Amino acid sequence: MDKLFYKDFKSNIFRGLKLIRALNLDPNAAVGPIRVEIAASSACNYRCWFCASHSYLYPDRIEPLFLSDELMRSLFNDLKKLHVTELLFSGNGEPLLSKAMIREIKQNGKKFLIEILSNGGNLSAVDEELFRNLQYLTISLNSGNGKSHQITHGYKGENQFPGIVNNIERLLNISGANKKIKLNYVITAENYEEIDDLIKMAAKWDVIFSARPVKADDQALRGKTLDRQMLENLDKKATQYLAGSNLSGRLSLSLQLIKRACQINYQDSVKSTKLYPCYVGFFDPYITSNGDVLICVSGQEHPFGNLNEESFQSIWQKRQNLAFRIMATQMHKTNQMAFSACRNCVNVQYHSLAFHNIYSKIPVLPGLLENRSRKLDSNITDKKGA
Numbered sequence: 542m543d544k545l546f547y548k549d550f551k552s553n554i555f556r557g558l559k560l561i562r563a564l565n566l567d568p569n570a571a572v573g574p575i576r577v578e579i580a581a582s583s584a585c586n587y588r589c590w591f592c593a594s595h596s597y598l599y600p601d602r603i604e605p606l607f608l609s610d611e612l613m614r615s616l617f618n619d620l621k622k623l624h625v626t627e628l629l630f631s632g633n634g635e636p637l638l639s640k641a642m643i644r645e646i647k648q649n650g651k652k653f654l655i656e657i658l659s660n661g662g663n664l665s666a667v668d669e670e671l672f673r674n675l676q677y678l679t680i681s682l683n684s685g686n687g688k689s690h691q692i693t694h695g696y697k698g699e700n701q702f703p704g705i706v707n708n709i710e711r712l713l714n715i716s717g718a719n720k721k722i723k724l725n726y727v728i729t730a731e732n733y734e735e736i737d738d739l740i741k742m743a744a745k746w747d748v749i750f751s752a753r754p755v756k757a758d759d760q761a762l763r764g765k766t767l768d769r770q771m772l773e774n775l776d777k778k779a780t781q782y783l784a785g786s787n788l789s790g791r792l793s794l795s796l797q798l799i800k801r802a803c804q805i806n807y808q809d810s811v812k813s814t815k816l817y818p819c820y821v822g823f824f825d826p827y828i829t830s831n832g833d834v835l836i837c838v839s840g841q842e843h844p845f846g847n848l849n850e851e852s853f854q855s856i857w858q859k860r861q862n863l864a865f866r867i868m869a870t871q872m873h874k875t876n877q878m879a880f881s882a883c884r885n886c887v888n889v890q891y892h893s894l895a896f897h898n899i900y901s902k903i904p905v906l907p908g909l910l911e912n913r914s915r916k917l918d919s920n921i922t923d924k925k926g927a
């Protein structure tokens with residue numbers, strides 16, 4: 542088995558074990574989720590046409606919100622107390638515009654495995670001190686040679702692609718940086734032809750890249766998506782590269798990711814009417830830039846609480862929030878959606894289901910979870926009725 546695949550496989554097994562521990566049945570235990578995704582800011586310096594929050598195809602701009610210094614500090618403290626190990630800074634804005642995030646990662650980032658997903662436009666804010674405290678810095682390049690960079694990202698003035706490339710090369714001078722830097726590429730009809738340049742650049746830098754077809758659910762965003770023929774061509778292109786000799790482990794993994802992403806997109810269009818067991822509340826809850834704590838990125842319908850009013854630890858340990866998280870793990874049995882986005886959620890089919898297929902075969906534990914769900918549910922119903 543290739544070394545990188547083995548590492549990926551091993552870390553998924555480890556995560557699976559941590560998830561079993563996170564599914565603890567004691568609401569007072571200091572056991573938080575495996576990872577927390579944090580939107581440090583909803584502000585952005587770009588207006589990518591495919592972005593649900595900032596697209597230049599939308600007439601209105603969203604309000605630029607930032608998590609404050611104090612909130613970020615107390616959040617890091619609570620996450621540490623709950624033994625959370627992984628943090629992802631992404632969300633619906635550009636994380637590197639948040640001074641509070643940068644300051645906190647520099648001061649306390651060593652205690653976590655941190656990934657920042659950035660558009661690269663403000664990469665000059667990443668100095669060695671910040672970079673040292675990151676596990677990954679993923680840059681959404683979305684262009685292989687710069688031709689499509691401006692049109693995709695919707696900004697005026699000079700083309701920023703060369704500056705981003707220079708900044709990446711500056712960081713690559715730091716020892717081991719190629720293991721931390723990853724490239725992200727949303728494939729659209731406009732940048733589809735630049736994929737070969739992306740592959741060459743990633744091979745030259747020996748970094749991993751993840752390229753996946755754009756998703757455009759909103760009618761206003763359609764028209765620049767990939768058709769089936771383009772997806773098939775991409776899949777073939779990745780297969781041809783994979784057949785070549787002397788591929789590095791990182792390049793080979795990235796090409797496999799393209800193939801997987803092309804397949805996910807095919808199945809994406811087949812809307813499922815089934816409900817699946819969802820464990821996301823235990824492995825990937827989401828904090829929005831206004832401080833709301835959600836079960837996942839789609840959970841706005843049912844916020845668990847807000848960090849401007851209560852600490853993360855207190856929100857996390859509330860009985861009704863635990864009940865809601867466990868309720869989502871039972872959707873396949875109860876046929877009750879946690880909230881409306883659950884019905885067609887693609888993530889549940891690719892993440893939770895893989896875990897569930899193993900977890901459901903472990904003796905005793907799934908039964909305990911089901912019982913706990915019933916008990917917490919009836920406690921909450923009793924209190925509401927009282």
Ligand SMILES: C[S@@+](CC[C@H](N)C(=O)[O-])C[C@H]1O[C@@H](n2cnc3c(N)ncnc32)[C@H](O)[C@@H]1O
Binds near residue numbers: 593636660757
């Ligand atoms: C919303 S952005 C926030 C982080 C940062 N501003 C960035 O662009 O990387 C998070 C990720 O979602 C991706 N994304 C946004 N809209 C998308 C879409 N319609 N289809 C696929 N990926 C999308 C972005 O490329 C980025 O990788």
Ligand code: SF4
Binds near residue numbers: 588595660
């Ligand atoms: S850079 Fe990220 S947040 Fe900004 S518009 Fe593009 S996808 Fe949206």
